Amino acid sequence: RKKISVAIDGPAAAGKSTVAKIVAEHFNYIYVDTGAMYRALTYKAFSEGINPTEEQQLFSLLTQTEIVLKPSEHGQLVFLDGENVTAQIRNNEVTGSVSEVSKHRSIREEMVRRQQQLAKGGGVVMDGRDIGTHVLPEAEVKVFLIASVEERAQRRYQENAQKGFSADIEKLKEEIALRDKLDSEREVSPLKKANDAIELDTTSMTIEQVAKKITSLIEERI
Numbered sequence: 001r002k003k004i005s006v007a008i009d010g011p012a013a014a015g016k017s018t019v020a021k022i023v024a025e026h027f028n029y030i031y032v033d034t035g036a037m038y039r040a041l042t043y044k045a046f047s048e049g050i051n052p053t054e055e056q057q058l059f060s061l062l063t064q065t066e067i068v069l070k071p072s073e074h075g076q077l078v079f080l081d082g083e084n085v086t087a088q089i090r091n092n093e094v095t096g097s098v099s100e101v102s103k104h105r106s107i108r109e110e111m112v113r114r115q116q117q118l119a120k121g122g123g124v125v126m127d128g129r130d131i132g133t134h135v136l137p138e139a140e141v142k143v144f145l146i147a148s149v150e151e152r153a154q155r156r157y158q159e160n161a162q163k164g165f166s167a168d169i170e171k172l173k174e175e176i177a178l179r180d181k182l183d184s185e186r187e188v189s190p191l192k193k194a195n196d197a198i199e200l201d202t203t204s205m206t207i208e209q210v211a212k213k214i215t216s217l218i219e220e221r222i
């Protein structure tokens with residue numbers, strides 16, 4: 001069977017990575033979480049004391065940075081220069097600054113180059129904000145996942161509760177809405193549905209339903 005490329009884009013906390021992982025596993029495809037790459041760079045910038053507004057310094061940092069995504073039984077692991085930073089890249093500090101880091105042109109160009117390298121052989125499910133529009137414009141299947149801010153905040157809240165930490169639902173809503181605004185309004189490859197992407201409103205769908213829908217879209221193409 002043909003090994004195709006699948007692009008899954010959408011706003012923050014729309015369930016992209018959860019369904020992308022399920023779908024990738026189903027077809028035995030590589031899963032690439034591009035948000036984790038921007039998060040890893042943001043985390044490193046903090047630990048080196050680099051301000052997220054400093055494009056030159058961030059770019060120079062990125063050229064000296066190795067980011068490796070590794071699948072494991074417990075989901076995808078993220079290694080930054082050999083160190084496992086899977087948990088750290090999800091902290092509030094990183095989440096609050098990642099949109100600032102990812103808006104810079106030179107940073108995006110280098111990230112896109114790395115992402116295209118990872119997708120070279122096909123058989124890949126990639127999630128992010130600009131996959132269908134810029135990273136894999138030729139992807140055979142493109143999905144744009146949306147859900148109401150209320151629903152996305154609820155899901156994040158549940159996820160946090162399961163991990164054992166509590167969160168303020170209103171704060172989550174604010175954080176999600178702000179990140180969407182920054183990601184949609186930036187100049188370089190903003191969050192946007194590709195013309196040929198299929199939009200799925202997952203507000204009243206379960207994870208299984210969304211995964212099943214994407215699986216059937218892939219089945220039609222292979």
Ligand code: C5P
Nearest residue numbers: 034035036038098099102128129130179
């Ligand atoms: O997907 P996730 O929420 O982890 O992404 C974190 C941030 O990384 C996004 O809010 C966005 O600023 C940036 N990002 C991006 N392009 C991508 C993936 C993520 O700009 N393809």
